Amino acid sequence: MTTSLVEARGVVKRYGPTTALADGRLTVLPGESHALVGRNGAGKSTLVRILTGLQAPDEGTVRFDGEPAPPLTDRDAWRRKVACVYQHPTVVPELTVAENLFINRQPLRRGFISWRRLRSEAAALLATWDVRVDPEARTADLKVEDRQMVEIARALSFGARFIVLDEPTAQLDNREIERLFTRMRALQDAGVTFLFISHHLQEVYEVCQTVTVLRDARWITTAPVADLPRQALVEAMAGETIAEQAERRRTVEPAGPVLLDVRGLRSTAYENVDLTVRRGEVVGLAGSSASGKIELAETFAGLHTPTGGTARLEGAPLPFGDVRGALEAGVGFVPRDRHEQGLVFGMSIGDNATLSVLERLGRFGFVGTDRKRGVATALIERLDIHAEGPEQPVSDLSGGNAQKVVMARALASGPRLLVLVNPTAGVDVKSKESLLARVDSAREDGTAVLVVSDELDDLRRCDRVLVLFHGRVVAEHPAGWRDHELIASIEGVDHG
Incomplete structure (x- = not known):
């Protein structure tokens, strides 16, 4: 041997x-x-x-x-x-x-x-x-x-x-x-x-x-x-065979009007992307780390400027490359890394949660302390953030509660489009369920939601999941997809 x-x-x-x-x-x-x-x-x-x-x-x-x-x-x-x-x-x-x-x-x-x-x-x-x-x-x-x-x-x-x-x-x-x-x-x-x-x-x-x-x-x-065979390889990675997988079909409500309409969007990370997200619809974006899914989502939040194409929210063009403009246009955003992009660790829970709505908390550039505390307290209760109060430093919080603060800030502005990138990364099971419940609440409120995640559990809440491969949308899976089917699309396996 x-x-x-x-x-x-x-x-x-x-x-x-x-x-x-x-x-x-x-x-x-x-x-x-x-x-x-x-x-x-x-x-x-x-x-x-x-x-x-x-x-x-x-x-x-x-x-x-x-x-x-x-x-x-x-x-x-x-x-x-x-x-x-x-x-x-x-x-x-x-x-x-x-x-x-x-x-x-x-x-x-x-x-x-x-x-x-x-x-x-x-x-x-x-x-x-x-x-x-x-x-x-x-x-x-x-x-x-x-x-x-x-x-x-x-x-x-x-x-x-x-x-x-x-x-x-x-x-x-x-x-x-x-x-x-x-x-x-x-x-x-x-x-x-x-x-x-x-x-x-x-x-x-x-x-x-x-x-x-x-x-x-x-x-x-x-x-x-x-x-x-490729099917056996995908099943080994997913941990389920076709016979073992139960049907997970969810009844989808009648389609609402289109809120986000994207046509021919392209950049160095993705190309010729067409997609729509309707009122009260949750759409997932899946793909490998180099698929372009994160860059695409960040584009809607104003972090990148594409080289071509259009994206309109309720008929109005989204302001590319302008984070403040995207927020004012009605985009709420949970970034991929709460430590690097999501939180200001030298500030309190209340300060972090209300950063996106400071102009609503006072006049002439001054922020009303009582009003900010009231808004922050309401967000803490809404998101079930376990904390002593709005004044507690956000650095004191566990990973799950810190992520809830990031979600609270995204929801504080009452967005029409909610963009979530890896929303449950690094949190415990209970916090994960709480965060995903907010996705369901946003759907019921008529918000258009875009969920980008590597976690299959995050994507199960979606009405449909689009898969990007080398920057292109190559597949669409309706609610109730099987794990091996989605993984096969993500990995670029052709079952045809």
């Missing part, structure tokens, strides 16, 4: 009360491209951090070529074993290719960098691995695919023959993806082994020989790609 190049067994990793990986397993053979797939939160990133020596497992073992993994402190030993190329390149853009290849280990002559040797050794390294890039080119001027190949060449120069590719196609078009796959196959023939992580399952079938599935922080299966 061939000795495994990489083997992980019984890997467990906890972060406080959260178990990020309960049973991580992986066996990668030399010279193969091995896919690691799973929904968001399945444990892929945690396993990669352990396989690349960034973190130690709490339990379990990792071995390379049959030998135990090096100590975390021996970074040189890890570089000789494995490297990870992320979807966002880690090269220094202002340096040349040669400088990036040998950063912190430039050849010296009499104590000074030998630039001639640096260029010569860089050219030799690139030629060895058939990476056709000018060693004197500024790295920032390279295409994304070429920057990725520079990172792979740098890793190979340390002696590593195991390369983790984390969402390598997220920023590539179809032609660039095919070129990347051609280079991967050539490197495999030269003895390089890949762990390939992608949300696009059709890529697994194009470039990988073996696939491992993680679900709910546990290993589910490892199988040859040729022996695992």
